[in-house]
Amino acid sequence: MGIAGEAREAVEALRREVSALHAELTRYGLVVWTAGNVAARVPGHDLMVIKPSGVPYDELTPDAMVVCDLHGRVVEGERVPSSDAAAAAYVFRTLPDVGGVVHTHSTYATAWAARGEPVPCVLTMMADEFGGGIPVGPFALIGDDSIGRGVVDTLRDSRSPAVLMRQHGVFTVGPDARAAVKAAVMCEDVARTVHIARQLGEPTPLEPKHVDSLYDRYQNVYGQH
Amino acid sequence: MGIAGEAREAVEALRREVSALHAELTRYGLVVWTAGNVAARVPGHDLMVIKPSGVPYDELTPDAMVVCDLHGRVVEGERVPSSDAAAAAYVFRTLPDVGGVVHTHSTYATAWAARGEPVPCVLTMMADEFGGGIPVGPFALIGDDSIGRGVVDTLRDSRSPAVLMRQHGVFTVGPDARAAVKAAVMCEDVARTVHIARQLGEPTPLEPKHVDSLYDRYQNVYGQH
Amino acid sequence: MGIAGEAREAVEALRREVSALHAELTRYGLVVWTAGNVAARVPGHDLMVIKPSGVPYDELTPDAMVVCDLHGRVVEGERVPSSDAAAAAYVFRTLPDVGGVVHTHSTYATAWAARGEPVPCVLTMMADEFGGGIPVGPFALIGDDSIGRGVVDTLRDSRSPAVLMRQHGVFTVGPDARAAVKAAVMCEDVARTVHIARQLGEPTPLEPKHVDSLYDRYQNVYGQH
Amino acid sequence: MGIAGEAREAVEALRREVSALHAELTRYGLVVWTAGNVAARVPGHDLMVIKPSGVPYDELTPDAMVVCDLHGRVVEGERVPSSDAAAAAYVFRTLPDVGGVVHTHSTYATAWAARGEPVPCVLTMMADEFGGGIPVGPFALIGDDSIGRGVVDTLRDSRSPAVLMRQHGVFTVGPDARAAVKAAVMCEDVARTVHIARQLGEPTPLEPKHVDSLYDRYQNVYGQH
Numbered sequence A, B, C, D: 001m002g003i004a005g006e007a008r009e010a011v012e013a014l015r016r017e018v019s020a021l022h023a024e025l026t027r028y029g030l031v032v033w034t035a036g037n038v039a040a041r042v043p044g045h046d047l048m049v050i051k052p053s054g055v056p057y058d059e060l061t062p063d064a065m066v067v068c069d070l071h072g073r074v075v076e077g078e079r080v081p082s083s084d085a086a087a088a089a090y091v092f093r094t095l096p097d098v099g100g101v102v103h104t105h106s107t108y109a110t111a112w113a114a115r116g117e118p119v120p121c122v123l124t125m126m127a128d129e130f131g132g133g134i135p136v137g138p139f140a141l142i143g144d145d146s147i148g149r150g151v152v153d154t155l156r157d158s159r160s161p162a163v164l165m166r167q168h169g170v171f172t173v174g175p176d177a178r179a180a181v182k183a184a185v186m187c188e189d190v191a192r193t194v195h196i197a198r199q200l201g202e203p204t205p206l207e208p209k210h211v212d213s214l215y216d217r218y219q220n221v222y223g224q225h
Helices: A005-027 A085-094 A105-117 A125-132 A147-158 A177-199 A207-221 B007-026 B085-094 B109-117 B124-130 B146-156 B178-201 B208-220 C006-029 C085-094 C107-115 C124-130 C146-156 C177-199 C208-221 D005-027 D083-093 D105-113 D122-130 D146-156 D177-199 D208-220
Strands: A038-041 A047-050 A068-069 A075-078 A098-106 A162-165 A169-174 B035-041 B049-050 B066-069 B072-076 B100-105 B164-167 B167-176 C036-042 C048-049 C066-069 C074-076 C100-104 C163-165 C169-174 D034-044 D045-050 D066-069 D074-076 D100-104 D160-165 D169-174
Touching: A005 A038, A005 A047, A005 A177, A005 C163, A038 A085, A047 A085, A047 A169, A047 B208, A068 A085, A085 A098, A085 A169, A098 A177, A105 A162, A105 A169, A105 A177, A105 C177, A147 A162, A147 A169, A147 B167, A162 A177, A169 A177, A177 B178, A177 C177, A177 D160, B007 B035, B007 B178, B007 D177, B035 B085, B035 B178, B049 B085, B049 B208, B049 D160, B066 B085, B085 B100, B085 B146, B085 B167, B085 C048, B109 B164, B109 B167, B109 B178, B109 C085, B124 B178, B124 C163, B146 B164, B146 B167, B164 B178, B167 D074, B178 C177, B178 D177, B208 D105, C006 C036, C006 C048, C006 C177, C036 C085, C036 C177, C048 C085, C085 C100, C085 C146, C100 C177, C107 C169, C107 C177, C107 D083, C107 D177, C124 C177, C124 C208, C146 C163, C146 C169, C163 C177, C169 C177, C177 D177, D005 D034, D005 D045, D034 D083, D034 D177, D034 D208, D045 D083, D066 D083, D083 D100, D083 D146, D100 D177, D105 D160, D105 D177, D122 D177, D122 D208, D146 D160, D146 D169, D160 D177, D169 D177
Parallel strands: none
Antiparallel strands: A038 A047, A038 A098, A047 A068, A068 A075, A098 A169, A162 A169, B035 B049, B035 B100, B049 B066, B066 B072, B100 B167, B164 B167, C036 C048, C036 C100, C048 C066, C066 C074, C100 C169, C163 C169, D034 D045, D034 D100, D045 D066, D066 D074, D100 D169, D160 D169
């Protein structure tokens, strides 16, 4: 019962993309050792491609990626998938518009998560990318759907593609894996900047009307079309 | 109505220079993902060369740069220009001595901007490069001349080639693009050092006569001539 | 009285491994200049392989590594071994399950050590890797068994593979050298994250039952098997 | 009146060494743009080799180095020497055992300098390398012997090879240029670690007898002989 036809091609392309995108996590210092991963939905199929568990970033290849169903069970691949496969699978299963999920323990974002404190929206870049503050999700143990459910429930109440899971780390989503990686990069960047700003005073929150206006513009005008 | 003759050559040279200078922004960690850009005036013409919007730094080439007029309208190039094209154009249009404009959200400088606090002149390196503190410009929304006007108005009251735009990020200027990039690098460097100094006490401001003497010397004696 | 037979092969393999693992210390910024080292036990023999003293990381080769007995005396090699050879030897001599010892002065971990303060367990990643907080060992001078004894005595009271030696730096252990390097990388990562979290508030400690559950799972389920 | 014979060879070797050593300043992030330099005495001659002023580190070559006399006047080379040539020359002229001088504005060390606060000796690594705390020198303007005199006067009262020049940056010395570079690297490393330690409490100073014992051992036993 292998993967065939059009799904085959999509899986091969996503194996290459998911493998390569981990280089963005190391480039921006969001991960150490093997602690972070990228997952991509196979569009139109109840499948996802994810990093294998505990494999160093230097050793990642398209072939080493693992294909799972949307309950995190291995469909193709000789490796054990990331222990975050269940969480990513829950997100894909529940939110049909999400095509990519990224998990990191990036330093500044995780520091906010350790205190259970959302990052307030005090920078235009946050309004652009997150449409407001970055919310905090519940404390949840690994091993069942708790983390995935915590991520999804928190995403529903926010425009942010990033959630700070309490005392744990960051989960980000996007229409595809690259967008979720971008959200992870931006999340750490603004978590760091706002942390540093607050070390010597209290930055003023942006006015909601400005947040809305910036968010709207960035989502619709920025970039190449 | 293409660009011809001597302007042609200048544009080609600036496409190469502007494209290459972005590597200094990534080298010094002033930008993440696609969030920052360099613009250069085409000397003697109402034209500028600027980064395309939302294109990763790894993919920048001279050909990918966009040529705009000094109202930010595309004159040559197949990409959408940086969303900061209007701001850069306003600066070039208003300040004839400025040949380069750089925009970043570099961490420490943006942290000062988030609090709306100027960086006080407590280091000889600041006197050398900035001739005093680094000033804060107004909060301004993207989309018209507001940001450009805020930058220009703030620059007029200061010797600093850098402005911290409130709750946004950094704009720097220079006689050419390379000088504006240098100002962006130095701005983040001193914003970081002064931030860290202030975490454990209050550094003494330099005396104005020392600031003047250092600024004068650095602007006239330092470097190769 | 050279090293022969099966020990010969093991030593050659460990010379290569120990030499190469130092690249992880520089990659993650745990060491500057020559200040940090990796040591590996030669399994089944009272021997260990360790970095030479004061040699830059760029110049390390398998041949430059030094083989010592478990009292830190040179058995093979033309260089003086690391001044931490006595400490590593004491650990190997005393704890038969330890196959690797790493020493660094990584910044954040050493900052906790400078205050003599253990890193509290406030992150799931700490529960996973350290099974609780990271403990502080005594102040000890170099030159005899004091450092080794301080490391071993502190390790006995904890599940942590890392010890913060007071006003000195970090020692980590593992079943092999790679595991000890991983512990050093993770130690700095969580020391940094928890430091930054505490700069703006007090993170809540994880509940002991959650720590136990996470530790158990990570040690037995994570990774490839 | 060129440089001939044995001085010729020494100068050529030092041109290569001084040029190459700047790569350690960039590797450890001690300098940005062109803001820092290495100088080496030509042993047995009243000459020194120093970086040219305002030249990017990427463009340094042995040929680009400048040879000056010990009053900072150019003896050989087509470039203007570093504006710190006068300070380095003063140090070489006054302290016959010094063979290398390095100047940086490395972030954490300069932050201590901005407050005019010495780095207290709270780490064994500081006792090893600096034999105590890192002292602060006076505020001095560039342009005559003031900086050099400030450095020398401060070095005389201390075992430290590093001086934090008030509101300016770091000067380090050593028996040769490489040792001065090492001191600059270690100075920033301990300035950073002690800064971070103090953010969350007050580390205890080492006892003077321990400082003496560690310093003595490190200066005489550490490394290859």
